[in-house]
Amino acid sequence: MLLFPNAKINIGLEITKKRNDGYHDIDTIFYPVDWHDILEIVPSESNATKLTVTGNRVDCPPEKNLVTKAWHVLNSHVPIPTVNIYLHKIIPDGAGLGGGSSDAAFTLRGLNEMFQLGLDQATLAAYAAEIGADCPFFIYNKPMRATGIGNIFTPLPITLKQYTVLIVKPDVSVSTKQAYQGVTPSAPITSLPEAVISLPPIQWQNTIVNKFEESVFPQFPEIKKLKQEIYNAGACYCAMSGSGASVYGIFHKDNADRMSALLTQLPKNYISHVSVLQW
Ligand SMILES: C[C@](O)(CO)[C@H](O)COP(=O)(O)OP(=O)(O)OC[C@H]1O[C@@H](n2ccc(N)nc2=O)[C@H](O)[C@@H]1O
Numbered sequence: 604m605l606l607f608p609n610a611k612i613n614i615g616l617e618i619t620k621k622r623n624d625g626y627h628d629i630d631t632i633f634y635p636v637d638w639h640d641i642l643e644i645v646p647s648e649s650n651a652t653k654l655t656v657t658g659n660r661v662d663c664p665p666e667k668n669l670v671t672k673a674w675h676v677l678n679s680h681v682p683i684p685t686v687n688i689y690l691h692k693i694i695p696d697g698a699g700l701g702g703g704s705s706d707a708a709f710t711l712r713g714l715n716e717m718f719q720l721g722l723d724q725a726t727l728a729a730y731a732a733e734i735g736a737d738c739p740f741f742i743y744n745k746p747m748r749a750t751g752i753g754n755i756f757t758p759l760p761i762t763l764k765q766y767t768v769l770i771v772k773p774d775v776s777v778s779t780k781q782a783y784q785g786v787t788p789s790a791p792i793t794s795l796p797e798a799v800i801s802l803p804p805i806q807w808q809n810t811i812v813n814k815f816e817e818s819v820f821p822q823f824p825e826i827k828k829l830k831q832e833i834y835n836a837g838a839c840y841c842a843m844s845g846s847g848a849s850v851y852g853i854f855h856k857d858n859a860d861r862m863s864a865l866l867t868q869l870p871k872n873y874i875s876h877v878s879v880l881q882w
């Protein structure tokens with residue numbers, strides 16, 4: 604079975620409360636983008652007891668890979684056969700794009716289908732929440748407002764199909780945990796879903812904010828500089844995604860040539876991707 608776990612960007616990210624469990628309540632919009640990893644799941648030939656995970660590049664050992672965790676979480680609820688997993692990483696990690704979380708969520712979806720478990724999305728999302736805060740979104744994988752730790756969803760009737768999204772990851776990685784530790788939670792000034800639904804991206808700049816920027820930018824000025832460069836290249840709206848380090852810019856399709864000019868000026872060790880949106 605071949606699957607293509609996609610990335611996400613966060614449109615707005617409010618951090619509203621520090622919870623007793625050490626996590627934070629957030630208010631954000633998850634938006635799927637077409638930057639994909641490649642994930643293959645193959646049933647083990649024999650009744651092998653060992654799950655195998657191989658692939659091109661993950662900076663952690665197979666047993667710590669989130670796809671391994673996904674198999675174990677599912678198996679703890681519904682005993683399933685072992686499989687061989689091949690993961691080809693394309694989505695940069697430490698980027699705020701949910702790459703590892705998406706791989707894990709797609710592993711749950713693939714195993715559910717492969718072994719005809721008949722688990723519904725709500726059940727898979729509950730299992731995904733045991734893997735990480737960003738995982739449940741990828742079970743639904745459509746534009747969603749998320750609150751709680753990022754696992755309480757409300758579908759959002761917005762489309763950005765008439766835009767192109769440029770995503771750039773500078774050559775730095777941001778620790779999600781440290782980024783949260785650097786933020787003072789606060790109540791949002793405006794309603795994020797209302798602003799996103801009622802205003803076009805060109806009017807989002809001072810209204811729709813990623814609160815991580817105020818704690819991450821001072822530590823990583825290259826991310827702040829990149830955001831300004833993407834605005835200078837004509838983006839309607841630009842922000843860091845998640846806890847960083849990637850920055851995305853939403854461009855009218857008629858501004859694509861200015862975006863291309865920017866791409867030629869970026870440092871060679873920056874990773875960029877132009878995403879045509881499905882929603
Ligand atoms: C920043 C976002 O990417 C926005 O979508 C997510 O909130 C983070 O999701 P994630 O990377 O899957 O996070 P996890 O791997 O579950 O958690 C990593 C660490 O981030 C912190 N964390 C994460 C999510 C959350 N709502 N509050 C937190 O305080 C916790 O210290 C946690 O130990």
Ligand SMILES: Nc1ncnc2c1ncn2[C@@H]1O[C@H](COP(=O)(O)OP(=O)(O)OP(=O)(O)O)[C@@H](O)[C@H]1O
Pocket residue numbers: 661662663667668669670690692695696697698699700701702703704705706707735737779845846847
């Ligand atoms: N399948 C995977 N893909 C990428 N990283 C993985 C994977 N499994 C485990 N990891 C580990 O998790 C770390 C975080 O990965 P990644 O940043 O992709 O997670 P994420 O929470 O899904 O995304 P982000 O926090 O960037 O939004 C990586 O640095 C790596 O050590």
